[in-house]
Amino acid sequence: MKTRGKIFIAVLVLAATIFIWTSLPNNVYEDVYSGEFDEPITQGNNEEISWRDITLKDTLTSQEYKISDYDGQVIILETFAVWCPTCRKQQQEIKKLIDSGDNSIHISLDIDPNEDEEKVKGHAEKNGFEWFFSVSPVSLTKELIEEFGPTVANAPQAPTIIICPDGNVQLLENGVKDSGELAQHIASC
Secondary structure (H helix, E strand, C coil): CHHHHHHHHHHHHHHHHHHHHHHCCCCCCHHHHCCCCCCCCECCCCCECCHHHCCEECCCCCCEECHHHHCCCCEEEEEECCCCHHHHHHHHHHHHHHHCCCCCEEEEEECCCCCCHHHHHHHHHHHCCCCEEEECCHHHHHHHHHHHCHHHHCHHHCCEEEECCCCCEEECCCCCCCHHHHHHHHHCC
16 A cells, blocks of 8 residues: 555656646746737837837946947856856856956846846955846847847857857857956957
């Protein structure tokens, strides 16, 4: 009887696990970021705008800016979430790069729809990070996914985009890029 009870419990646990597993979305951001745009992103005069032209707010200074404000310069754009330890490691490498004298534009863009400006500001201040930290509007995150694929919204993959002065844009390989590797990408622009 003891063996039958254990087998029954094991089968029950297995069935529950399979049920839960199959009911989860394939992507944690599926509900928020799925589907096509109903309408393109527009500004006040209904002119379509690029993801680089969406207004962002730096949580540390409250300064508003657009990525396109820095056209002609090297821009390192890193998407992240406050809860992500891999993201923090990537940001520590960005800090090392900046501390070594790099003068590229650095933007850390929080793509977690559950995090707000105060949480992002607290994260940056707590860790001594002093470059642009912004919360991504859902429309910007969707545009990034459309251009680069879903990896750009998967914070633990440490998504990093480099924008060269000539406008060439590249999503770097997944995983933490050390400061030396980032410097090589900057030099190749």
